[in-house]
Amino acid sequence: MMVVQNFVVDLNKALVFQVGHLGEAYEEWVHQPIVSKEGPRFFENEILEFLTRTVWWAIPVIWLPVVCWFIYKSIRMGLSCPHLALLVVLGIFVWTLLEYSLHRFLFHIKTKTYWGNTLHYLLHGCHHKHPMDGLRLVFPPAATAILLMPFWNLVKLMATTSTAPALFGGGLLGYVMYDCTHYYLHHGQPRTEVPRNLKKYHLNHHFRIQDKGFGITSSLWDKVFGTLPPKMDAKSM
Structure with missing residues (x-):
């Protein structure tokens, strides 16, 4: 227990x-991590509790076929291979900016009201409180499916009928890469320099400076927007 x-x-x-009752003390409490592979119980209700737990491999199993379907839609509409590849890469690139923006401005929003604290804990606070909880490191597919609809509608407004599916498929592929990378950075044992530095970079965000280092798949946007952690330069990334 903690008072x-x-x-x-x-x-x-x-x-x-419970956490909503912490009020202004929630911000300090949630950023004092408990390092344990066994995650906490969220809900008394068994169905709600089940929906908060997701094995990491469910993400590629569920969403990679969807990525392929969207890309195939653009192929059927006559999109050339170079154009298709460019759109997929662009979608991935846009996702990296979205990944950074969501993490910095939404996931780390400061709250102090009962429902603000409660919603933040569900969204991201639980991950900072229990960073090694292996079943809450990726986004639940049911929630992802709900969020994909407005994003798909937005892409359709911004792109043509033939390019929208490939662009959206690239963005969704970027999300899959992000979630799998995130799990690996917490539970993988990288043996080469690049993933090892990326793991160090992300764990630094959890255990050292939690208001810096918002990139997961790379430190690109932290460099662009000046949120690199102190004493970590481009060479150390």
Whole structure:
């Protein structure tokens, strides 16, 4: 148990409807990580609890066929291979900016109200409190499916009928790469320099400076927007 401003957070009970009571103390509490591979219980309800847990390999199994289907749609509409490849790469690139922006401005939004704290804990706070919880490192597919609809509609507004599917497929592929990379950075044991530095970079965000280093798949946008952690230059990335 932990006592915060006269409120007791019982780590042995479902946490979601407790953390809101922390008020302004929530920000400090949620950024004091508990390093354990066993994640906490979120809900008393078994169905809700089940929906919060996702094995990492479900992400490529579920979404890579969807990526292929969207890309195939553009092929059927006569898109050339070079044009197709360019759009997929562009989609991945756009995703990296979205990944950075969501992590920095939404996932790390400061909250202090009951429902603000509760929603933040569900969205990202739980990951900072229990960073090694292997079943809550990737985004639940049901939630992803809901969010994909407005993004797909937005892409259709911005691109042509033939280019929109390839662009969206590239963005979705970027998401799959991101979620798998995120899991690997927490539980993988990289043996080569690039992934080893990326793992160090991300764990630095969790355990050292949590308001810097928002990139997951790369530090590109942290460099662009000036959110690189102190004493970490381009050479160390």
